[in-house]
Amino acid sequence: MSLHDADTQMKHDRQIAYWLFTVAGFVVLMVLVGGLTRLTDSGLSITEWEPIRGAIPPLSQAAWDLAFEKYQQIPEFTLINHAMTLQEFKVIYWWEWAHRFLGRIVGLVFLLPFLVFLLQGKLARHRIAPLLGLFALGGLQGFMGWYMVQSGLSERVDVSQYRLAAHFGLALIIFSWSFWLGLSHWKGTAIRPETGRQVSFAGMLTLFIFLQCLLGALVAGTKAGLSYNTWPLMDGDFIPDGLIEPGTSILINVLENLTTIQFNHRMTAYILLALVLFEFVRRYRTAPGSAETKSARNLFAIVCLQAGVGIATLLYMVPISLGALHQVMAVIVLGFGVFHLHRLRFPIRVSNNIE
Numbered sequence: 001m002s003l004h005d006a007d008t009q010m011k012h013d014r015q016i017a018y019w020l021f022t023v024a025g026f027v028v029l030m031v032l033v034g035g036l037t038r039l040t041d042s043g044l045s046i047t048e049w050e051p052i053r054g055a056i057p058p059l060s061q062a063a064w065d066l067a068f069e070k071y072q073q074i075p076e077f078t079l080i081n082h083a084m085t086l087q088e089f090k091v092i093y094w095w096e097w098a099h100r101f102l103g104r105i106v107g108l109v110f111l112l113p114f115l116v117f118l119l120q121g122k123l124a125r126h127r128i129a130p131l132l133g134l135f136a137l138g139g140l141q142g143f144m145g146w147y148m149v150q151s152g153l154s155e156r157v158d159v160s161q162y163r164l165a166a167h168f169g170l171a172l173i174i175f176s177w178s179f180w181l182g183l184s185h186w187k188g189t190a191i192r193p194e195t196g197r198q199v200s201f202a203g204m205l206t207l208f209i210f211l212q213c214l215l216g217a218l219v220a221g222t223k224a225g226l227s228y229n230t231w232p233l234m235d236g237d238f239i240p241d242g243l244i245e246p247g248t249s250i251l252i253n254v255l256e257n258l259t260t261i262q263f264n265h266r267m268t269a270y271i272l273l274a275l276v277l278f279e280f281v282r283r284y285r286t287a288p289g290s291a292e293t294k295s296a297r298n299l300f301a302i303v304c305l306q307a308g309v310g311i312a313t314l315l316y317m318v319p320i321s322l323g324a325l326h327q328v329m330a331v332i333v334l335g336f337g338v339f340h341l342h343r344l345r346f347p348i349r350v351s352n353n354i355e
Contacts, residue, residue: 012122013185019113020182026106027175028331033099034171035327038164038220039320042095044076047153049146055104057097067093076157103145107138127181134177141170161221162255168217172210175331176338183342193345202344205275205299206337212272213330215265220327224258224265225318231311234263269307276300279340292347295340302336305329 037043047070048054058064068089071077077084114131117123123131148163219225234240242259244250253260280300283293306329313322 012117016117016122017182017186019117020178020185023106023110024175024178024182024335026102026109027171027178028328028335030099030102030106031168031171031175031331032324032328033095033102034168035324036320037095037099039318039323040092040095041076042092043099043149043159044074044152045071045089045092045096046100046149047071047074049149051104051142055101057094064090074153075155076152079157100145103142107142110135110138127185130177130181134174134181137170137174137177141167141174144170159221161218164221165214165217169210169214172213172331172334176206176210176334179335179338180342183339184346187342187346194347199341199344201279202337202341205272205279206334206341208268208272208275209334209337212265212268213334215261215268216327216330218255218261219265220323222256222258222261224261225314225323227258228262229314229317231314234259234266239263269310273303273307276303292340292343295336295343299333299336299340302329302333306333 046054046067058067064086068086071089071093114123114135118128144163144167148159148167151160151163152158228234228240232238240259240263243257243263244253244260245257248257254264255261276296276299280293280296283290283296287293306326309322309326309329313319313326316322
């Protein structure tokens with residue numbers, strides 16, 4: 001490849017990187033709006049899934065009356081919100097509509113530039129398949145969102161915590177994949193990817209952050225954050241009673257026991273904090289000024305900040321502002337983990353010398 005061709009390819013890669021970072025940013029925004037939708041108990045206000053026609057909200061009094069009438073037929077209204085007025089319904093409707101509409105926008109933010117880059121020949125052939133896979137995950141996420149909502153329309157007054165965790169987990173995968181591909185385009189092509197224990201440990205850290213996010217989704221889905229609002233003790237003990245209910249399996253307690261769910265989320269937070277501290281200290285001792293040490297330091301700092309937000313959210317009994325901040329911070333922490341892993345995996349850049 002000539003110098004001119006290499007320079008042209010670098011410019012193309014930068015354009016693609018900006019696009020993928022934008023997609024990842026929109027996913028973060030989507031998570032924030034989704035968190036606000038959940039915290040305002042708005043997620044069941046739209047009882048149908050209409051991918052095309054659903055983009056248009058009610059535009060007449062008759063349309064609003066029909067939407068409200070459909071909501072009045074589900075258990076959340078009959079058992080909890082039976083005194084709700086049409087004006088109150090509109091508030092929760094707009095939250096859910098905004099969340100779904102933003103999902104459509106994210107799809108367009110991905111698809112339209114992808115088609116332009118493809119027609120312009122700026123996408124390397126070996127990078128098309130991962131991008132198509134990312135788009136397919138976006139479509140699956142739309143279905144997963146409806147599958148989650150569906151669980152709260154007949155026999156429950158809220159959505160299944162399992163489906164909520166799956167919906168959130170898929171959003172995290174889409175974000176991580178977009179961010180990873182963006183970093184790959186931004187940094188250029190590595191001579192060879194690094195392997196070994198250090199890369200494996202960074203990968204384990206990233207997976208552990210992902211696991212902690214899923215445990216947080218279980219807390220959110222069961223409202224376990226409202227059960228013990230003290231820290232560092234739970235009901236006066238570090239290890240509270242009732243972690244294992246008699247006659248039930250360990251797995252059921254992990255997934256459905258409010259005490260166990262909150263306890264596990266706390267313990268994994270402590271473990272994660274210790275792991276990222278270990279990673280930072282180890283790198284600081286060997287190469288204090290290296291780019292890898294800086295990314296480990298930043299990861300440790302953001303985990304500490306998230307821990308503080310989590311504690312405050314717990315102590316103040318999950319106010320909407322802190323609850324939403326804690327959720328979106330989880331995605332940001334994962335982003336720092338992905339960045340650290342990518343820096344270790346691909347430390348050598350050819351098309352540019354960015355550090």
